[in-house]
Amino acid sequence: MIGKMKRRDFLKALGLGGTATLVGCDLPTTVTLEEGKEDVVSYLLPEEYAIPGIAVWYASTCTQCTAGCGIHGRVREGRVLKIEGNPEAPINVGKTCQMGQAGLQGHYNPDRITAPMVREGGRLVPTTWEKAQALLSEKVGAKSTLNADRVAWFTGTLSGHQRALVNNHLDAVGSKLHFAHEVVNANVWQAVSRDMLDDPMPRIRLDKAKLILSFGADFLATWVSPVHFAGQYSKFRTAADRGALIQVESKMSMTGGSADLWVAIRPGTEGALALGLANYLVANGVNAAALTAEVRDKIAAYDVQKVAGITGIATAQIERIGKALKARSPSVVLAGASVEGQAQGYESVAAIMLLNVLLGNIGTTIEPSGKFPFPQLEAKSGGTGDLLAFTKAVEQKQLDVVFFYGANPLYSAPAALKLDEQINNIPFKVVLAQFPDETAMHADLVLPVSSYLEDWGTHVAAYQPEQNQMGVQQPLMQKLYGDTRGFGDVVVSLLALRNTAQWGAFTDSYGYLKNVFATMKAGVGAGALSNDEFWNNSLQTGMVKVDAPARKHTLKPVVPNVATNAPDAGFPYYLVPSPRMGLFDGRHANLPWLQESPDQIAKVVWDSWAEIHPSTADKLGIAHGDVIKVESEHGALEVKAYLIKGIHPDAISIPLGQGHTEYGRYAKNRGVNPLKILKRITDAKTGELAMYATRVKVSKTGKQDVIIRLGHSDTQHGRRLARTVSVDVLKRTKGA
Amino acid sequence: MVRWVNKQVAEIAGATAPRALRHVSWIAAVALMWAASSSAGFAQDIVPPVGLHQGEDVVQPIEFPHNIHVEVNKINCMYCHTYARRSKVAGIPPTSKCIGCHKIIATDKPRIQKLTEYWQKGESPKWKKVHDVPDYVHFTHERHLKKLVFDRDYPVEDVKEICAFCHGQLKEMTVAKKVKPLNMGWCVSCHEKNGGPSDCWKCHK
Numbered sequence: 030m031i032g033k034m035k036r037r038d039f040l041k042a043l044g045l046g047g048t049a050t051l052v053g054c055d056l057p058t059t060v061t062l063e064e065g066k067e068d069v070v071s072y073l074l075p076e077e078y079a080i081p082g083i084a085v086w087y088a089s090t091c092t093q094c095t096a097g098c099g100i101h102g103r104v105r106e107g108r109v110l111k112i113e114g115n116p117e118a119p120i121n122v123g124k125t126c127q128m129g130q131a132g133l134q135g136h137y138n139p140d141r142i143t144a145p146m147v148r149e150g151g152r153l154v155p156t157t158w159e160k161a162q163a164l165l166s167e168k169v170g171a172k173s174t175l176n177a178d179r180v181a182w183f184t185g186t187l188s189g190h191q192r193a194l195v196n197n198h199l200d201a202v203g204s205k206l207h208f209a210h211e212v213v214n215a216n217v218w219q220a221v222s223r224d225m226l227d228d229p230m231p232r233i234r235l236d237k238a239k240l241i242l243s244f245g246a247d248f249l250a251t252w253v254s255p256v257h258f259a260g261q262y263s264k265f266r267t268a269a270d271r272g273a274l275i276q277v278e279s280k281m282s283m284t285g286g287s288a289d290l291w292v293a294i295r296p297g298t299e300g301a302l303a304l305g306l307a308n309y310l311v312a313n314g315v316n317a318a319a320l321t322a323e324v325r326d327k328i329a330a331y332d333v334q335k336v337a338g339i340t341g342i343a344t345a346q347i348e349r350i351g352k353a354l355k356a357r358s359p360s361v362v363l364a365g366a367s368v369e370g371q372a373q374g375y376e377s378v379a380a381i382m383l384l385n386v387l388l389g390n391i392g393t394t395i396e397p398s399g400k401f402p403f404p405q406l407e408a409k410s411g412g413t414g415d416l417l418a419f420t421k422a423v424e425q426k427q428l429d430v431v432f433f434y435g436a437n438p439l440y441s442a443p444a445a446l447k448l449d450e451q452i453n454n455i456p457f458k459v460v461l462a463q464f465p466d467e468t469a470m471h472a473d474l475v476l477p478v479s480s481y482l483e484d485w486g487t488h489v490a491a492y493q494p495e496q497n498q499m500g501v502q503q504p505l506m507q508k509l510y511g512d513t514r515g516f517g518d519v520v521v522s523l524l525a526l527r528n529t530a531q532w533g534a535f536t537d538s539y540g541y542l543k544n545v546f547a548t549m550k551a552g553v554g555a556g557a558l559s560n561d562e563f564w565n566n567s568l569q570t571g572m573v574k575v576d577a578p579a580r581k582h583t584l585k586p587v588v589p590n591v592a593t594n595a596p597d598a599g600f601p602y603y604l605v606p607s608p609r610m611g612l613f614d615g616r617h618a619n620l621p622w623l624q625e626s627p628d629q630i631a632k633v634v635w636d637s638w639a640e641i642h643p644s645t646a647d648k649l650g651i652a653h654g655d656v657i658k659v660e661s662e663h664g665a666l667e668v669k670a671y672l673i674k675g676i677h678p679d680a681i682s683i684p685l686g687q688g689h690t691e692y693g694r695y696a697k698n699r700g701v702n703p704l705k706i707l708k709r710i711t712d713a714k715t716g717e718l719a720m721y722a723t724r725v726k727v728s729k730t731g732k733q734d735v736i737i738r739l740g741h742s743d744t745q746h747g748r749r750l751a752r753t754v755s756v757d758v759l760k761r762t763k764g765a
Numbered sequence: 766m767v768r769w770v771n772k773q774v775a776e777i778a779g780a781t782a783p784r785a786l787r788h789v790s791w792i793a794a795v796a797l798m799w800a801a802s803s804s805a806g807f808a809q810d811i812v813p814p815v816g817l818h819q820g821e822d823v824v825q826p827i828e829f830p831h832n833i834h835v836e837v838n839k840i841n842c843m844y845c846h847t848y849a850r851r852s853k854v855a856g857i858p859p860t861s862k863c864i865g866c867h868k869i870i871a872t873d874k875p876r877i878q879k880l881t882e883y884w885q886k887g888e889s890p891k892w893k894k895v896h897d898v899p900d901y902v903h904f905t906h907e908r909h910l911k912k913l914v915f916d917r918d919y920p921v922e923d924v925k926e927i928c929a930f931c932h933g934q935l936k937e938m939t940v941a942k943k944v945k946p947l948n949m950g951w952c953v954s955c956h957e958k959n960g961g962p963s964d965c966w967k968c969h970k
Contacts, residue, residue, distance in 0.1 A: 064943050065823030067894040071857035073887060082852030082905075 088571025090500030097490030140693030177203030189487030211411030246365030281675030300377030305336025370721035375714035399577025413718035600724030612686025637700025820943035
């Protein structure tokens with residue numbers, strides 16, 4: 030409401046009013062140029078290798094998303110100050126994304142939980158680890174009257190020794206319940222790859238392709254392993270025969286913004302387009318011998334005319350894509366979250382994978398992945414199916430004790446699941462949290478965990494490049510808060526409560542890790558090294574490179590039963606809850622750098638907005654900046670309308686990440702959370718939540734507001750500030 | 766200059782050195798004298814920065830007497846601020862360095878007893894920062910010492926005169942006090958007079 034604020038009020042809000050006084054300058058920890066105000070503490074005993082002012086870089090692994098990039102942290106005077114990519118890491122080859130860079134702000138975040146908290150009289154109050162430990166012993170210790178089947182872990186994607194520890198704990202308790210939840214995932218893509226290729230996460234070789242056709246796969250920002258794909262993409266683009274990118278999606282993503290051809294498609298019809306393209310290719314002489322007769326029949330039913338009607342894409346455009354696919358080989362065809370997140374998501378992704386089969390991309394640009402020698406360390410990839418299973422178990426009061434870590438279901442669960450009403454069906458909720466997020470604030474016991482820059486761990490990303498790796502995460506500095514504990518330390522102590530004989534010897538996860546590394550080295554081809562050499566090498570390089578034997582792709586026919594959604598007169602638009610590099614699924618909303626860095630397409634900062642096509646807005650009488658009501662069967666959100674051509678007229682897009690009701694000063698009560706109004710529709714095959722299938726209606730509220738964004742305007746107002754020249758003119762004039 | 770060369774010569778010649786070696790040393794010394802005389806007047810070729818700042822008196826946890834250490838005991842600045850020649854910061858000496866001497870020296874003085882208390886508790890005193898530049902200024906002690914001392918063969922035992930360019934005469938102070946402006950105009954004026962870099966990116970990076 031800045032538009033309505035008077036200058037005087039604005040100055041007052043800034044603390045510049047006449048009576049406001051500046052406080053804080055005399056605090057002992059202040060940072061200032063004034064003499065005698067800032068503390069400067071010397072070493073008690075100098076460390077030989079530490080020179081104040083000279084930085085040392087240590088290797089570790091990023092945990093800001095699930096890609097598992099290798100990082101180097103610059104450490105000076107015992108503080109980690111900068112994060113860069115580890116050039117040795119095959120996943121990211123020395124690069125990082127903005128989320129990786131912003132990891133420091135999670136570590137130094139002023140809203141970190143610094144002491145355990147326990148619920149007393151309905152409120153969370155600070156307690157000590159001794160008391161927390163006693164409570165845990167009473168509830169889940171060896172002498173507790175625990176019902177094994179009623180204990181569960183609820184985490185994000187978990188891999189490496191964190192997963193092994195959780196599995197150990199579940200074994201020690203006697204339970205099998207581990208729910209892994211990620212809002213941004215590729216679970217349907219993985220399921221299709223498993224079924225069709227017998228490979229859950231095949232390697233994608235964008236660098237070998239001459240054409241990428243991506244159905245909503247935002248591989249430069251949020252899909253699977255964005256930094257890895259960005260590196261491949263730059264090779265693809267800078268090759269002598271420059272690769273071409275065609276992006277088909279309902280809402281322009283960052284990848285879509287980089288495409289040579291961006292095509293807006295009616296939401297949920299991507300499978301039909303894939304079959305239509307297959308039809309065009311077969312009709313134009315591409316050998317369909319690789320497909321079964323049943324699949325060929327399926328394809329035959331989708332002629333270009335019909336597909337144009339379903340998808341809303343002109344026939345000429347479909348033929349243009351088909352021609353490009355035929356001419357530019359090898360290609361690679363990808364399917365992203367907007368395709369997966371439909372009631373027939375699996376079928377559509379299967380239809381898209383069929384294009385790869387038809388075009389002979391399997392084995393050229395889609396390669397078999399390596400089989401990691403330690404299956405117990407492989408990633409348990411989170412999805413939304415587990416969230417649904419979890420809410421069902423909660424609803425039916427099947428859980429007595431749940432440990433939460435690395436996931437925030439009370440933020441990400443749609444209101445339709447009624448999780449916030451039913452969460453207290455779990456009598457004892459333990460949340461291992463770094464921040465007071467929505468889930469932590471509902472906990473019965475909050476255990477403060479160290480940041481990833483203070484903790485030990487190993488990470489085996491679900492997507493592995495040509496060289497398989499296990500990322501090693503080591504503390505880059507001492508804990509900022511002495512009362513936080515590493516995740517592994519907490520689980521080891523939980524294990525010791527159950528089985529003192531086996532686990533009591535380990536005081537922390539460092540001891541555990543060092544121990545298991547000794548047992549691993551032979552399995553990764555490092556048997557010749559001593560235990561210490563192997564351990565030190567792993568810490569120095571930040572990873573263990575693993576020679577994993579490649580799987581074999583065996584093509585299995587899957588007939589894609591592509592169906593399209595019936596129109597819904599009451600709720601005519603599709604809600605696109607789009608993730609973006611930055612706030613991601615909302616986990617980074619408390620990092621000011623990422624709030625401040627503008628959305629890659631809309632350029633909005635610190636806020637939520639709803640993207641709407643100008644023609645739709647025109648029809649509804651909505652102007653840019655109008656506050657509109659976006660309403661599904663399960664609730665309504667009031668949000669500012671952002672008119673943009675990069676969206677299909679049938680879609681309304683609200684980006685993910687904002688709308689936190691907790692989660693610290695930077696995230697709380699800012700914007701809206703589109704996940705809340707999603708309908709409970711699932712993908713028929715995989716049981717994943719169909720996140721892009723919710724229909725909404727849109728109405729005006731009569732209110733108006735200012736959208737704060739970088740640049741403020743999409744046009745140059747005729748002033749030719751940034752001049753452009755067409756490729757034809759450039760070729761003709763040679764740039765003169 | 767002459768004093769320093771004489772001292773070097775005396776050291777190099779070494780009264781106890783073998784005869785033949787002594788001979789060689791004398792040749793070296795003569796060569797050195799020639800080299801020094803050919804760059805005669807180098808102490809004057811640097812123009813110290815001009816400008817003063819009225820610093821505040823800073824209350825430190827222990828009133829450290831720079832004057833006693835520098836003027837009375839003739840301890841080199843870089844003996845304690847040992848990182849100055851290696852790093853961008855000069856560094857506050859580790860408490861162990863203080864204790865190294867003060868285990869035996871002046872243990873009856875109240876300030877030393879206070880220091881010993883810190884040491885026995887396993888803590889360093891929380892000193893207050895006196896000299897600072899903003900985070901967007903990359904000042905480095907190492908480069909300045911290289912240029913102003915080591916590259917010029919300036920006598921290292923006189924380094925306090927160079928330190929005084931920016932820190933004032935510590936031999937006259939107890940607790941350090943900011944007496945130079947340390948602002949950009951002041952830095953630039955010295956860079957201009959003495960051929961320091963004038964590229965923005967040298968300091969603002």
